[in-house]
Amino acid sequence: MNDTIINSSGVYARERLKGILVADRIGCSPDLITNIETDISQCVSKYINIEKNGIHIQLADSVILAKIPVAGIERQKNKPEEQDHTYGREEIQTH
Template sequence: MGFMDFFKKKNSGNVAKDRLKLLLISDRADCSPDVMENIKNDIIQVISKYMEIDAEGLDIQITQTESDGNNGAVPALFANIPIKDLKHSGK
């Protein structure tokens, strides 16, 4: 995936779907959609250093899960990131 892939034009249906996903996720996490978009972009940037990924298929969710201790339910971030190929280092 190249840097310019982030600027590909999406149709309005996909844009609306992405915005709705971010709104639902941010509502669960009690943080703004801007913060969730920044998290998504940061994850894409870091993982793209090591792998070629399908950014369009990236799915990030924040859900509630039971903690190992007696803390009750805590937020958990789950990311489904389709990997196209691994980048091999020249080491």
């Protein structure tokens, strides 16, 4: 069911509108935004492993924000488990 929502025309409209408004507010064409996204993607991927298709440019107030998803973020997900381990050790030490 969630997939149908994600692929629905409402979500598509929202994402399309966001692009249009960024272009309107900056005063450039939507193509230019796509070019900026491609350039940033190429530039950053020289140094960091990123998800190239996931780049998203937003305009917040008068600041351009580029969301660049980093590939391979599994480490962060492991952090809580590591903490759990130390917690366990501490408990053992107190005994």
